[in-house]
Amino acid sequence: MKSRRKFIKKVALVSATTSMPMVLMANQAVEDKMIHQVFFWLNEGEDVENFMREASVLGKCPTVAKFFIGQPAPTEARDVVDHSYQVACTLFFKSLEDQSAYQVEPKHLEFIERNSAKWNKVKVYDFMI
Amino acid sequence: MKSRRKFIKKVALVSATTSMPMVLMANQAVEDKMIHQVFFWLNEGEDVENFMREASVLGKCPTVAKFFIGQPAPTEARDVVDHSYQVACTLFFKSLEDQSAYQVEPKHLEFIERNSAKWNKVKVYDFMI
Numbered sequence: 001m002k003s004r005r006k007f008i009k010k011v012a013l014v015s016a017t018t019s020m021p022m023v024l025m026a027n028q029a030v031e032d033k034m035i036h037q038v039f040f041w042l043n044e045g046e047d048v049e050n051f052m053r054e055a056s057v058l059g060k061c062p063t064v065a066k067f068f069i070g071q072p073a074p075t076e077a078r079d080v081v082d083h084s085y086q087v088a089c090t091l092f093f094k095s096l097e098d099q100s101a102y103q104v105e106p107k108h109l110e111f112i113e114r115n116s117a118k119w120n121k122v123k124v125y126d127f128m129i
Numbered sequence: 130m131k132s133r134r135k136f137i138k139k140v141a142l143v144s145a146t147t148s149m150p151m152v153l154m155a156n157q158a159v160e161d162k163m164i165h166q167v168f169f170w171l172n173e174g175e176d177v178e179n180f181m182r183e184a185s186v187l188g189k190c191p192t193v194a195k196f197f198i199g200q201p202a203p204t205e206a207r208d209v210v211d212h213s214y215q216v217a218c219t220l221f222f223k224s225l226e227d228q229s230a231y232q233v234e235p236k237h238l239e240f241i242e243r244n245s246a247k248w249n250k251v252k253v254y255d256f257m258i
Contacts, residue, residue, distance in 0.1 A: 034202050035219060037166060039254065070256035073163050073225060076232070081253040088256040090164060090219070096202060103205070124210040125168065127199035127217040 032065050032092040034128050036099055039085040041121035048086050054115050055089060061105045063098035064091050085123075099126070161194050161221040163257050165228055168214040170250035177215050183244050184218060190234045192227035193220050214252075228255065 042051060052069055059067030068090040072083040093099045102108055171180060181198055188196030197219040201212040222228040231237055 035197065035199065035217070036204075037217075037219075037254075068164065068258045070164065070258040073228070073255040073257045075165075075225065075228060075255040078253070080251045081255060083255070085254070088164070088166075088254060090166075090258075096204065099202075099204060122209045124207070125166075125214070125217060126202040126204040126210060126212070128202045129197045129199040129219075 031094050032129065033095050034093050034099060034126060036091040036093060036102070037125040037127075038089045038091070039082075039123045040087040040089075040119045041084065042086045042119050043117075046086070046118050051115065051118055052087055054111060055087060057107055057111055058089060058091065061102050061107050063093060063101045063105070065094050065098070066090075066092035085121075096128075160223050161258065162224050163222050163228060163255060165220040165222060165231070166254040166256075167218045167220070168211075168252045169216040169218075169248045170213065171215045171248050172246075175215070175247050180244065180247055181216055183240060184216060186236055186240055187218060187220065190231050190236050192222060192230045192234070194223050194227070195219075195221035214250075225257075 040051070040055075042048060048071065052071075055069055056067075058064065059069070070088050070090075071086065072088075075081060075083075077083070091099075091102070093102065169180070169184075171177060177200065181200075184198055185196075187193065188198070199217050199219075200215065201217075204210060204212075206212070220228075220231070222231065
């Protein structure tokens with residue numbers, strides 16, 4: 001019951017301040033506040049599967065609430081769709097502070113040190129949900 | 130018990146074919162197979178809150194498994210981080226087919242017709258998870 005009460009409180013708060021439909025909030029995990037979305041463009045010939053194994057350590061960083069890793073989907077080629085990266089990581093955090101802590105987390109820094117020579121471009125989008 | 134068996138089967142399958150750590154898969158919702166990530170750059174002076182209300186209908190399209198909508202987070206300004214868009218939508222689908230169905234779903238097409246004049250750029254990333 002405790003989490004149910006927390007959920008109702010959150011919906012009421014959000015509805016009162018932004019008029020966002022409740023159905024939208026109901027689809028969102030109440031505890032997650034932001035998404036840190038990262039795309040990697042690897043050097044030609046780089047072993048993508050090995051890189052994904054290396055990147056999977058990011059999901060084990062203590063403040064990461066949810067972690068998804070993937071590769072471009074074979075969806076329709078359209079001007080607006082970018083399929084040119086090799087690996088995507090989607091990280092959910094419970095707060096901005098948790099994301100800041102992740103940026104200096106030793107496992108994260110070690111991943112960068114071990115693998116940064118493998119990519120030629122990284123793009124990041126951070127947004128509150 | 131049925132879904133538990135399905136989960137175990139999936140983990141075994143993935144581990145055998147890609148050697149991805151089980152802990153990574155355990156963090157992922159077994160039923161979701163892809164993420165459709167969209168960023169909108171709205172015209173100057175556009176009402177962002179109103180646009181988010183309009184975009185929230187996308188989460189009600191029948192094949193959308195999970196829907197998150199947000200605005201740029203006040204994270205550190207770094208070369209790799211793009212904070213220049215106004216609205217981000219993260220959609221989870223259970224299959225590529227569900228995403229294809231979403232592309233022609235009347236609620237989605239109506240949203241585009243009602244709102245496309247409000248943005249000057251859209252960027253989409255589709256990836257299998």
